[in-house]
Amino acid sequence: xxxxxxxxxxxxxxxxxxxxxxxxxxxxxxxxxxxxxxxxxxxxxxxxxxxxxxxxxxxxxxxxxxxxxxxxxxxxxxxxxxxxxxxxxxxxxxxxxxxxxxxxxxxxxxxxxxxxxxxxxxxxxxxxxxxxxxxxxxxxxxxxxxxxxxxxxxxxxxxxxxxxxxxxxxxxxxxxxxxxxxxxxxxxxxxxxxxxxxxxxxxxxxxxxxxxxxxxxxxxxxxxxxxxxxxxxxxxxxxxxxxxxxxxxxxxxxxxxxxxxxxxxxxxxxxxxxxxxxxxxxxxxxxxxxxxxxxxxxxxxxxxxxxxxxxxxxxxxxxxxxxxxxxxxxxxxxxxxxxxxxxxxxxxxxxxxxxxxxxxxxxxxxxxxxxxxxxxxxxxxxxxxxxxxxxxxxxxxxxxxxxxxxxxxxxxxxxxxxxxxxxxxxxxxxxxxxxxxxxxxxxxxxxxxxxxxxxxxxxxxxxxxxxxxxxxxxxxxxxxxxxxxxxxxxxxxxxxxxxxxxxxxxxxxxxxxxxxxxxxxxxxxxxxxxxxxxxxxxxxxxxxxxxxxxxxxxxxxxxxxxxxxxxxxxxxxxxxxxxxxxxxxxxxxxxxxxxxxxxxxxxxxxxxxxxxxxxxxxxxxxxxxxxxxxxxxxxxxxxxxxxxxxxxxxxxxxxxxxxxxxxxxxxxxxxxxxxxxxxxxxxxxxxxxxxx
Numbered sequence: 001x002x003x004x005x006x007x008x009x010x011x012x013x014x015x016x017x018x019x020x021x022x023x024x025x026x027x028x029x030x031x032x033x034x035x036x037x038x039x040x041x042x043x044x045x046x047x048x049x050x051x052x053x054x055x056x057x058x059x060x061x062x063x064x065x066x067x068x069x070x071x072x073x074x075x076x077x078x079x080x081x082x083x084x085x086x087x088x089x090x091x092x093x094x095x096x097x098x099x100x101x102x103x104x105x106x107x108x109x110x111x112x113x114x115x116x117x118x119x120x121x122x123x124x125x126x127x128x129x130x131x132x133x134x135x136x137x138x139x140x141x142x143x144x145x146x147x148x149x150x151x152x153x154x155x156x157x158x159x160x161x162x163x164x165x166x167x168x169x170x171x172x173x174x175x176x177x178x179x180x181x182x183x184x185x186x187x188x189x190x191x192x193x194x195x196x197x198x199x200x201x202x203x204x205x206x207x208x209x210x211x212x213x214x215x216x217x218x219x220x221x222x223x224x225x226x227x228x229x230x231x232x233x234x235x236x237x238x239x240x241x242x243x244x245x246x247x248x249x250x251x252x253x254x255x256x257x258x259x260x261x262x263x264x265x266x267x268x269x270x271x272x273x274x275x276x277x278x279x280x281x282x283x284x285x286x287x288x289x290x291x292x293x294x295x296x297x298x299x300x301x302x303x304x305x306x307x308x309x310x311x312x313x314x315x316x317x318x319x320x321x322x323x324x325x326x327x328x329x330x331x332x333x334x335x336x337x338x339x340x341x342x343x344x345x346x347x348x349x350x351x352x353x354x355x356x357x358x359x360x361x362x363x364x365x366x367x368x369x370x371x372x373x374x375x376x377x378x379x380x381x382x383x384x385x386x387x388x389x390x391x392x393x394x395x396x397x398x399x400x401x402x403x404x405x406x407x408x409x410x411x412x413x414x415x416x417x418x419x420x421x422x423x424x425x426x427x428x429x430x431x432x433x434x435x436x437x438x439x440x441x442x443x444x445x446x447x448x449x450x451x452x453x454x455x456x457x458x459x460x461x462x463x464x465x466x467x468x469x470x471x472x473x474x475x476x477x478x479x480x481x482x483x484x485x486x487x488x489x490x491x492x493x494x495x496x497x498x499x500x501x502x503x504x505x506x507x508x509x510x511x512x513x514x515x516x517x518x519x520x521x522x523x524x525x526x527x528x529x530x531x532x533x534x535x536x537x538x539x540x541x542x543x544x545x546x547x548x549x550x551x552x553x554x555x556x557x558x559x560x561x562x563x564x565x566x567x568x569x570x571x572x573x574x575x576x577x578x579x580x581x582x583x584x585x586x587x588x589x590x591x592x593x594x595x596x597x598x599x600x601x602x603x604x605x606x607x608x609x610x611x612x613x614x615x616x617x618x619x620x621x622x623x624x625x626x627x628x629x630x631x632x633x634x635x636x637x638x639x640x641x642x643x644x645x646x647x648x649x650x651x652x653x654x655x656x657x658x659x660x661x662x663x664x665x666x667x668x669x670x671x672x673x674x675x676x677x678x679x680x681x682x683x684x685x686x687x688x689x690x691x692x
Contacts, residue, residue: 027107027123031061033116047107047123106130152242157181159204159235173243175218189214189222196227203229203237212244224248261335263313264320272334272342276394279332279346280387290387291345291354294401295323295361298379298413300339307376315376318369326361342401351386351418358382358416366414379414381405390419403427430485436472437486441495445471448504449671452680453519453642453664456656461684463519463554465664466504467671468496493528494535501539505546505553507674512552516681520583522554530557533569536576543582550581554606558587571602578603585642589630599637607634609660611645618650628658635659 017039021028027044031037040055054067108124153170157163162181170176176183185193192213199211211227224247229239259271267275276292283290297319304312316339323333323341332344343361345354361382368377383405385391390400400419406427408417440446448466455462470478486492501523511518529535543550555577557570574584585606586599599607609630616623627643634641643655646665655663672680 025124029064029121029123030114030118031121032118033114035061037061037064038118044123047105047125152240154240155238157200157229157237157239159200159237170241172218174215174241187216189216199227199229200237203231203239204234207231264317264335266320266324266341267332267334269334269336272332272336272344273394275332275334275346276344276397279344280392280394280397283347283387284392286347288347289350289353289389291343291348291351291357292385292387292397292401293343293345293354293358293361293416294336294383294398294405295341295343296381296405296409297339297341297365298381298409300378303376303378311371311376314371315369315378319365319378319380322364323361326357326364348386351384351389354384354386355416355418358384362414362416381408381413382416383408383419384416385419400424433483434486434489434492437470437483437492437496440470440472441492441499444499445473446496446499447471447674448500448507448523449673450507450521450677451664451671452669452684453522453662454668455662456652456660459685461517461519461681462662463521464677465522465556466500466524468500468524469671487526488528490528490531493526494532497523497525497529498538498542502542502546503674505542505548507677508548508552509546511678511681512548514678516678518552518677518681520552520554522556522583522585524556524587527558527560530570530573533572536573536580539577539582540580554583554585556585556587556608574602578605596633599633599639604639606640606642609641609643611643611665614643614645614651614655614665617654618648624654624658627655627660631659 021039021041022043024041025043027047028039028041029037029044029048030039037055037059040050044050045052045055048068050064051067054063104127105125106127108126110122110124112120112122114120153173154167155170156165163179164181164184165178166174166176168177170178174184175187185196188196195211195213199209202209208230209228213225213227215223215225217223223243223245226242226244227239228242229237232238259268260266261268276290279290282288297315300312300315303315316335319341320333320335323343327333327343327345328347330346332342332346334342334344336342345357348354362380365380366377368375370376383401383403385397385400385404387397391397403423404417404419407423408415411417447469449469450464450466452461453463453465454460468480470483472478475482480487486496504521504523508518508521525535539553539555540550543553555574557574578584583605584603585608586602586604587608588610589607607630609627613623613626613630617627618624631641641659641661643651643660643663644665646652646655646663646667648667651665652663652667669680
């Protein structure tokens with residue numbers, strides 16, 4: 001029956017037709033005009049899961065449809081299509097729908113009306129294609145989300161037409177969609193537009209490239225964008241543009257942390273050094289001058305010690321604010337650490353310009369500022385060096401300014417001092433001496449020499465002053481005239497002082513063991529030693545270790561030990577020594593400041609009249625009056641008085657008449673080696689001269 005119908009509908013050899021139908025990859029189902037299935041190949045049976053027995057029985061399409069409806073496949077849609085084909089005369093191909101079968105297979109169903117009123121339906125397995133399409137869709141969705149989350153935009157540039165196809169999110173990120181390349185370039189910072197052009201050229205010639213530019217974002221603010229691209233052919237580039245504003249902000253924060261002082265916001269030492277190198281390089285090319293100022297706040301430690309570090313920090317911030325007001329855009333103000341600042345004047349006409357500015361800064365920083373109703377102020381010392389007037393190398397120029405700063409402090413502070421070559425020679429000599437002194441200390445080359453102190457009443461020795469001498473291996477015996485500048489270096493001064501005190505204590509113990517009456521032996525304390533709060537404890541411990549009674553020991557200090565930041569420390573040290581029985585002598589009395597106040601505030605037992613008053617005692621009535629006044633003052637306050645630098649019997653006689661207690665000087669004896677002291681004590685005559 002089927003063969004007869006097919007022969008009538010399709011005048012084609014049935015064997016050939018069946019062979020073709022069984023070898024195509026599509027399922028084919030033909031329905032004749034009477035509604036019977038004329039053809040159904042094996043592929044259709046497999047794809048649709050039709051029962052073979054049913055299909056071999058030449059079923060009507062209605063029977064197939066009922067079976068499909070029972071299986072839940074193609075029912076209603078097939079009915080609608082069949083009605084449309086049968087009654088509406090549709091001649092076009094109709095893509096019915098895609099249907100996913102229970103086993104996961106996806107079929108594409110197409111229906112064509114035949115001229116004789118029948119129809120042909122084809123079933124194609126599109127599972128693989130659908131999976132590929134779905135993968136593409138998922139990939140595109142992921143890309144879209146990734147671009148959106150990463151604030152990226154993808155693009156493709158046609159180098160011939162200069163047209164750019166951009167991803168959808170480019171409007172949000174860039175404020176532009178697909179369009180001419182100029183749309184993007186017009187929003188790039190003018191200084192970075194050449195970077196974009198060079199970037200495109202580099203990608204075209206090298207195959208890939210990257211760039212970072214500043215960009216005016218849609219909201220009008222400036223942001224940073226990164227560009228990455230690859231060449232796909234001679235005229236086509238593909239790439240990504242992404243927002244790197246957060247990264248740039250983080251880099252800026254890291255850079256600021258690494259290059260700026262957190263308290264004042266000024267450049268730190270690292271950035272200062274880089275700016276100095278840059279300024280000197282540029283000046284070498286342009287022929288300009290560079291000024292370098294190193295600044296120290298005078299007595300800043302006093303503010304921290306008395307008012308606390310919080311107030312000290314405010315003072316540093318105020319100083320930084322004032323310093324900023326003196327420099328231009330190309331200059332640099334830096335905090336090098338503590339109370340040390342530096343200024344680089346990157347483009348000045350001459351060194352005199354830097355000198356004038358330094359003087360203005362000294363005056364400006366003297367002005368007080370208010371803190372909690374209290375006026376606070378400080379002064380500043382400045383060392384100045386200039387390029388090319390001084391050194392050209394940045395390290396040497398720093399040394400020049402540092403030497404000048406040292407001179408400013410040495411000359412009284414609160415001033416600006418320019419570098420001179422003579423100052424460098426002095427400093428280099430000082431450094432050389434410091435090195436030699438350290439070696440001398442390590443080799444125990446420093447020894448005390450003793451100058452007798454003689455009673456002007458009895459003529460007997462009442463004590464000695466220990467004076468430091470250096471047994472230099474090549475230069476011979478050296479006095480403090482050669483190495484005295486080292487007393488200002490705290491570490492050296494403390495080491496030298498301790499070595500002297502220990503040797504003096506050993507010598508005194510030796511003399512006492514010999515039954516000699518040596519009186520009090522005095523040791524000079526430098527200002528640097530007085531600033532060490534542990535000094536009194538060290539002296540007392542040395543006396544205990546050597547079993548020297550404190551009644552045989554005296555310390556001599558000058559008024560400079562009482563000035564500035566040392567006041568509180570000096571007071572504590574001297575009071576502790578005084579309580580331990582050590583005598584306190586005020587040396588060079590009358591040559592400093594506020595001597596009467598010091599006599600009142602500190603536990604002074606002994607006044608030493610400076611030799612500058614003794615030298616002209618006979619010929620100058622004013623000096624004689626001063627000596628008499630000092631002696632009278634000392635006695636009134638219960639203090640012993642000693643005159644220094646006595647060189648003649650006339651001076652000794654006049655001092656005796658004035659009531660001075662004792663004297664020392666070349667008239668009696670020059671400083672003696674320690675081993676000479678016992679013989680000197682034993683041979684001393686009451687007249688004040690040793691036996692010959």
